Amino acid sequence: MKEYILAIDQGTTSSRAMLFDCLGNVVDSEQQEFPQYYPKDGWVEHTPEELLASVMSTCRKLMSKQNIQAGQIKSLGITNQRETTIVWDKTTGNPIYNAIVWQDRRTSQYCQELSEHGHGNMVAEKTGLLLDPYFSATKLKWILDNVEGARDKAQAGELVFGTVDTFLLWHLTDGQSHFTDATNASRTMLFNIHEQCWDDELLELFNIPKSLLPVVLDSSADFGVTSTQMLGFDIPIQGIAGDQHAALFGQACFEKGSVKSTYGTGCFVMVNTGDTVFTSTNKLLSTVAYRIDGEVTYALEGSIFVAGAVIQWLRDGLELISNASDSERLAMEANQDHGVTLIPAFTGLGAPFWDPDARGAILGLTRDTGIKEIVNAALQSVCYQTKDLLTAMEKDGIEICTIKVDGGMTNNEWLLQYLSDCLQVEVEQPKSAETTALGVAFLAGLKAGIFESVTHIQSLWQSTAKFQPKISNELASEHYQRWINAINRIRTTS
Ligand SMILES: Nc1ncnc2c1ncn2[C@@H]1O[C@H](COP(=O)(O)OP(=O)(O)O)[C@@H](O)[C@H]1O
Numbered sequence: 179m180k181e182y183i184l185a186i187d188q189g190t191t192s193s194r195a196m197l198f199d200c201l202g203n204v205v206d207s208e209q210q211e212f213p214q215y216y217p218k219d220g221w222v223e224h225t226p227e228e229l230l231a232s233v234m235s236t237c238r239k240l241m242s243k244q245n246i247q248a249g250q251i252k253s254l255g256i257t258n259q260r261e262t263t264i265v266w267d268k269t270t271g272n273p274i275y276n277a278i279v280w281q282d283r284r285t286s287q288y289c290q291e292l293s294e295h296g297h298g299n300m301v302a303e304k305t306g307l308l309l310d311p312y313f314s315a316t317k318l319k320w321i322l323d324n325v326e327g328a329r330d331k332a333q334a335g336e337l338v339f340g341t342v343d344t345f346l347l348w349h350l351t352d353g354q355s356h357f358t359d360a361t362n363a364s365r366t367m368l369f370n371i372h373e374q375c376w377d378d379e380l381l382e383l384f385n386i387p388k389s390l391l392p393v394v395l396d397s398s399a400d401f402g403v404t405s406t407q408m409l410g411f412d413i414p415i416q417g418i419a420g421d422q423h424a425a426l427f428g429q430a431c432f433e434k435g436s437v438k439s440t441y442g443t444g445c446f447v448m449v450n451t452g453d454t455v456f457t458s459t460n461k462l463l464s465t466v467a468y469r470i471d472g473e474v475t476y477a478l479e480g481s482i483f484v485a486g487a488v489i490q491w492l493r494d495g496l497e498l499i500s501n502a503s504d505s506e507r508l509a510m511e512a513n514q515d516h517g518v519t520l521i522p523a524f525t526g527l528g529a530p531f532w533d534p535d536a537r538g539a540i541l542g543l544t545r546d547t548g549i550k551e552i553v554n555a556a557l558q559s560v561c562y563q564t565k566d567l568l569t570a571m572e573k574d575g576i577e578i579c580t581i582k583v584d585g586g587m588t589n590n591e592w593l594l595q596y597l598s599d600c601l602q603v604e605v606e607q608p609k610s611a612e613t614t615a616l617g618v619a620f621l622a623g624l625k626a627g628i629f630e631s632v633t634h635i636q637s638l639w640q641s642t643a644k645f646q647p648k649i650s651n652e653l654a655s656e657h658y659q660r661w662i663n664a665i666n667r668i669r670t671t672s
């Protein structure tokens with residue numbers, strides 16, 4: 179009887195269930211998109227029920243397709259879009275409001291006020307984060323303050339909060355487990371990353387009752403067992419990590435200084451900083467990379483809000499392309515010297531600008547500009563935003579020679595070549611682009627004893643292609659300068 183690890187990857191635009199063998203090879207997978215809701219300018223929501231339904235349906239389809247029998251799945255891991263905030267009723271499990279998605283900017287005014295009152299340093303010092311609507315704390319406060327009766331129910335201990343991992347775990351275990359892991363906790367802005375605990379001063383600042391919060395475990399831990407009615411069998415849940423942290427783990431970036439960049443809905447560059455919290459002076463975030471056996475490894479992160487989402491916008495918003503993969507051919511066929519700059523700041527700018535009120539723009543249009551040039555500029559914008567992050571890292575004294583890339587967008591080779599040209603560094607692609615799911619499968623398998631150690635996992639990682647810069651440093655700088663000039667025209671903060 180073959181044995182497997184099941185990984186759930188609940189992303190911003192789709193949910194995936196992936197089956198891995200005990201060497202970390204992909205056996206099969208299922209994927210399902212779900213609706214995005216944009217109720218107001220800068221607001222982004224999901225319905226938690228649709229997230230759960232998409233996860234359940236992909237897992238069930240995958241298991242039935244592979245004719246999985248009891249006992250074949252040795253361990254289950256959950257990785258997830260981070261920061262997205264859900265509050266639900268402890269008794270019924272029903273959410274009291276939609277999931278407020280990480281991209282949502284509704285609390286930008288409140289964050290601004292907290293900054294003006296001088297709370298930024300304390301928050302950054304304790305959490306490694308910047309006072310920005312991106313993180314869960316102000317979203318959670320918004321729900322408690324704006325949903326009728328929520329604060330009273332919270333005070334009475336009738337509600338619970340969780341990021342998406344915690345919500346899925348709760349339902350998979352039929353309300354038995356109210357846990358999260360240290361990586362997800364580190365994105366809430368309520369968690370002290372030095373002391374590895376919920377922080378009373380932060381809870382007071384954001385007016386959050388502690389009783390709402392899940393218990394924080396290692397990323398590789400016993401989180402509970404799936405209830406039979408959910409997946410048909412009792413499966414131990416032994417890995418949980420935020421998707422970017424799981425990708426770092428799946429890319430085997432275990433050494434201090436190793437870097438990965440993931441291109442999904444957003445783009446997230448992470449550098450392993452070992453057992454030290456690195457303090458950036460260039461608005462990058464410090465975060466928990468992973469926690470195993472109580473030992474914390476930290477990372478430095480640069481977060482970009484719109485990467486693959488710009489391609490989705492070309493597809494669904496502008497209807498310029500029918501499939502995301504069309505973008506590769508069109509970008510290749512474009513006049514490469516088009517002079518168009520597209521800034522996809524649909525929900526503001528993330529690192530290193532942190533400008534929640536900036537909005538997107540297309541500059542440099544001429545009568546010759548066509549669909550191909552717009553598509554090309556959209557893909558270039560993802561590379562320039564990555565360059566913004568690497569430049570900030572360089573200013574922090576971190577030199578990067580190679581980045582390991584993954585995520586849905588890395589199926590686009592034109593993008594990877596332009597990325598290498600733009601960054602003037604080597605871009606390395608792993609055998610599987612599904613590194614996020616693989617990372618949490620590794621974490622779950624580690625707890626289950628399928629993988630002996632991090633060193634064992636390192637030996638399983640394989641690269642498939644390397645992209646080297648093909649344009650001169652001078653030309654790359656010229657292109658990038660055009661981007662910087664354009665960014666300076668849309669910023670609302672300095
Ligand atoms: N060939 C491609 N070229 C460019 N973008 C792509 C391509 N394939 C997928 N994408 C983009 O990648 C994103 C999906 O990547 P994925 O890693 O699944 O994201 P998430 O985990 O955030 O849901 C979508 O936004 C899609 O537009």
Ligand SMILES: O=P(O)(O)OC[C@H](O)CO
Binds near residue numbers: 189258260280443445
């Ligand atoms: O859904 P992704 O893969 O773009 O990841 C979202 C991030 O976790 C948000 O912080």
